[in-house]
Amino acid sequence: MKLVPAWSIPRWVLPGFAAAAVGGLIIVGVILPSLFRSRQALPPAPPVGVAANVLQPPSTPPSVPAPATVEYPKQAGQAAPAVDQFKGGPPAEVRNERAATAQEDALSREELKNEIAAQAGGAVETARNSVQGQQGQQGQFEGTLGRLLKAQKEAAPPAPAAPPPPYPQSFIGVGERDQARASVGVGGDIAIRIPIPVRPDLDRRPRFNTEAYDRIEDNPFRSVAENPLATFSIDVDTASYANVRRFLSQNQFPPKDSVRIEELINYFTYDYPQPTGKHPIAVHTEVAAAPWKPDHRLVRIGVKAKDIDMSRRPPTNLVFLIDVSGSMMPPEKLPLLKSALKLLVDKLTENDRVAIAVYAGNSGLVLPSTTGDKKEIIIQTLDRLEAGGSTNGASGIQLAYDTAVANFIRGGVNRVILCTDGDFNVGITNQGDLTRLIEDKATSGVFLSVLGFGMGNLKDSTMEKLADKGNGNYAYIDSLNEGRKVLVEEMGATLMTVAKDVKIQVDFNPAQVNAYRLIGYENRVLRNEDFNDDTKDAGDMGAGHTVTALFEIVPRGIEIALPAVDASKYQQPAAFDRRSGSNEMLTVRVRYKLPDASESTRFDVPLADRGASFDSSSADYRFAAAVAEFGMILRESPHKGAASLDHVISVADRGKGADKNGYREEFVKLARRARAIKELR
Known part of the structure; x- marks a missing residue:
């Protein structure tokens, strides 16, 4: 390449080079630092999506009072009663009670709907104000840019930048990030405290909803002729109910897969008698008509663990x-x-x-x-x-x-x-x-x-x-009240195990039962051979725990469409023996281990169907049925039949019983809120 001598460059080019150099210095020394400082001075923009929805109420308003602060109506009554189970209609006192609460229920429903609508309107107004504020900030920014262009002409030196604010300190017992290198031993005599700077710009709080739930497919009806045994592990978890409550308190229906019906039912304790024999757990059964399908029967299996005197724990x-x-x-x-x-x-x-x-x-x-x-x-x-x-x-x-x-x-x-x-x-x-x-x-x-x-x-x-x-x-744990329930009121059940690996196997009598369905427990179903296998893990029961399972039964003589299975070429269906002719509907088999044992113990409890109506069943039975009905509605179960939130509210309100801690009354309020949310969708 041939170099051109500087003196051979035309003189009119040199001023252009000089102007470009001066312009570059102004951009680097004036405009960019000033833009950076002005950007730092602006407040953060509203969350993505706010401006797009400003003209339309969001489907899930973000600002909702917690359940403990919401005043609910006293009584919801019954807007669409289910089929009465009494021959000739319900008694006069039941009819009078329903009539007396109907007007109050209509008023309470409107009040709750108005409350939710007002909350939605408030959220929209907040979003609108936020967008208007953002537009004002944009105008201020444009004015700032104009002043910066003027400063460019005047070649004013930039103002010194303010020092960054100090980072807050985090107390944890370990050298937690790369900035802090520490060797921490286990079992020392003192706690190790290391102050570590927490960068606000590295805050790891979630910006998107990444909640994860396992997919749940409702248990299907099974033919007793082909599947006479149903085996499952007990479940004492209650997380799903508190999580559902959190969603409803935010005026939105929970994700279907977050609704585990057995955990909704087992959130509540039931008045089952204490074990009196050698076993640390006892089984109690009850059967009546299914409220959402009156020609079906609903079997309740209740397991009660023995209580422990907390003063002698x-x-x-x-x-x-x-x-x-x-x-x-x-x-x-x-x-x-x-x-x-x-x-x-x-x-x-x-x-x-x-x-x-x-x-x-x-x-x-x-x-x-x-x-x-x-x-x-x-x-x-x-x-x-x-x-x-x-x-x-x-x-x-x-x-x-x-x-x-x-x-x-x-x-x-x-x-x-x-x-x-x-x-x-x-x-x-x-x-x-x-x-x-x-x-x-x-x-x-x-x-x-x-x-x-x-x-x-x-x-x-x-x-x-x-x-x-x-x-x-x-x-x-969605509130301090829930923490008190789990860690204080149910301390014995949470901490002290009295029976582990508790399994239930139900043996159905084909002379009495055509088909059956286990409500909930989808992720607790076991193979029939697992019942006798002591190496197979199952749920544990703490002191005072109650566990409830519901089966929907199709009686003999009631038809139901089930998937067809071709008969075996080499085997004939098993014939009924003489025991099939008994009046027993089923037998509940239970296996459990003592906390420090490796071998299980078994006992059986039979159940005969006496033809009881739903309205004549116990209050605990009716309340558990209402909670199951509520769960099927939230899950949009294909087996929900004639289930309705009106019926859930009516049955649960009349089945509250003593309700010592008010948890059943809270459930009625949640059902009312769910009804109001559904009517506004």
Whole structure:
């Protein structure tokens, strides 16, 4: 390449080069820094999607009062009664009660609809104001840009930038991020406290809804001639009910797969008699007409675990395993978690021990095993926890079980209480490996309770499986009241196991039953051969627990369309023997193990159908049926028949019974809210 001497360049070109150089210096030194500072001064833009929906009310208004603050009507009455089961119609007192509440129900329905509509309108107005504010900010920005162009001409030097605000400090018991390198031992004498800067721009709170639920297909009707046995594991989890309540309180129907009907039913306790024999659990049965399909029968199987005098309860060895990752920052997560655990700490004594392990990117022991009478130390440790970082749940699980085993109390309660949103994203993250890890740890004799918190990234499916494989229970804590219910009111049921691996097998009499369907328990169904296999895991029952299962029965002589199966060429259908002619509808078989046993014990309970009507059944029976009907409506079950929210409200309201803690009244309010939401959709 031939170089051109500078003196040979025409003189008219040199001013252009100089002007371009000066312009570049002005852009780099004036415009870009000023634009950056003005951008920093602007408030954050509203969430994506607000401006697009400003002219139309959102289908799920974001601002809804919590259930505890909403004033509901006293009584909903009955707008569309189901078929009466009394011959000749219901008694006069029932007719009078329904007539007296009809007018009040119409008023209460309108009040609730108006409340929800007003909340939706308020959300729209808030969105409109937000967009208008954003437009005003845009105008201010354009004015700022004009002033910057003027400053370019004047070549004014940029103002010095303000120093960034200091980052808040996070207290966790481990060197949690790459910025902090620490070697943390397990079982030390003191808690390790390391202040670590939390970057607001690295906040890991979920920005999108990533909640995960397993798909549920309603159990189908099965022919007794081909499938005379139904086998399943009991389920004492209650998380689904609290989660459904959370959605309805936000004026939206829950996802279908978040509705597990057995957990809705088992959220409530029922007045089953205490076990009186040698077994720690007892079975009680009842049968009447199915309210949504009167020509079908509805069988209730209730299992009651023996109560334990809490003043004489065995000592406990607890490990609180707490998720302190960045996703746990919102107030309904870590702050609520700490408040709930303090309620449990307040009930502990000098015979109990508590350790606290935490995990985020790594795990650490922030409080070694400490006696329960040192409440101030335990509570101070909880108060110092703050959220930040990723989520390595597997390392925390390993540490928590190691700590529980190191302080194991023979003859006592040894349990890990995992508190998380279930969003494991570092280390072992897939469900298969996590559940295998829990299965391996469950052989140590340490049980597991899982408490779920928060919304937006709730991994319900993962937490349910961990509790199932860890010989434990799963609850969702959406409020401090729910924390009090799980950790204080039901402390014995949550912490003290009296029977483990409880399985139920129902043997149906083909002379009495044409077909049957188990309502709920879709992910608890077992193979028939699993009933006698003591290596197969099943649900555990704590002190005072009640478990209820419902079967919808198609009696002999009532036709039902079932998938056809071609007959075998080599085998004939089994013929009825003489026992088929008895008046027994079915026999309930139960297997369980004592907490420290490896072999199971079995006992049987037969049931005969006396032809009882639905209205003549017990209050507990009617209430459980109403909750099941509610669940089928939320799930849009193909087997819901004539089920309606009006009937749910009417039956549940009349079946509340004593309702000591008001949980059944709360259910009636939720059903009314669901009805109002449905009518506004």
